[in-house]
Amino acid sequence: MRTSLNVPEEVLSAFDAVWRAEGIDSRSRAIREAMLEYVESHSRLEDAEGDIAAVVVFDYEHEAVIGELHVVQHEFEEVIDATSHTHHGEWCLETAFCEGPAERVRTLVYRLRDFDAVRRVSVLSLTADSAET
Secondary structure (H helix, E strand, O other): OOOOOOOOHHHHHHHHHHHHHOOOOOHHHHHHHHHHHHHHHHHHHHHOOOEEEEEEEEEEEHHHHHHHHHHHHHHOOOOEEEEEEEEEOOEEEEEEEEEEEHHHHHHHHHHHHOOOOEEEEEEEEEEHHHHHO
């Protein structure tokens, strides 16, 4: 299937440099692989049920959102066991170590993604099934 999409020039240039450096045959193949990784990483959290352990990493523009992020973190304190935080100029990188019901962790991730000043949110999770294998 053919499709088209609009991508900022700087993002496309960076993407092309990465797939070429990795020796991938074509941009199409690199896009297919990136799409599969996206589906896998997002569906794992979507499909999780019961209690999970997760690391939620996000970066954000400090001044634009810090007050609101603190409110969200307090709303989810029953699943956030600990956090780690570092500053890099006007930006911050935060890691939240979570454990609890998958639905609450999912909701936390969705809330973080709702902020315009949060650039990226990444999740690595373990479910009871993945811990047994």
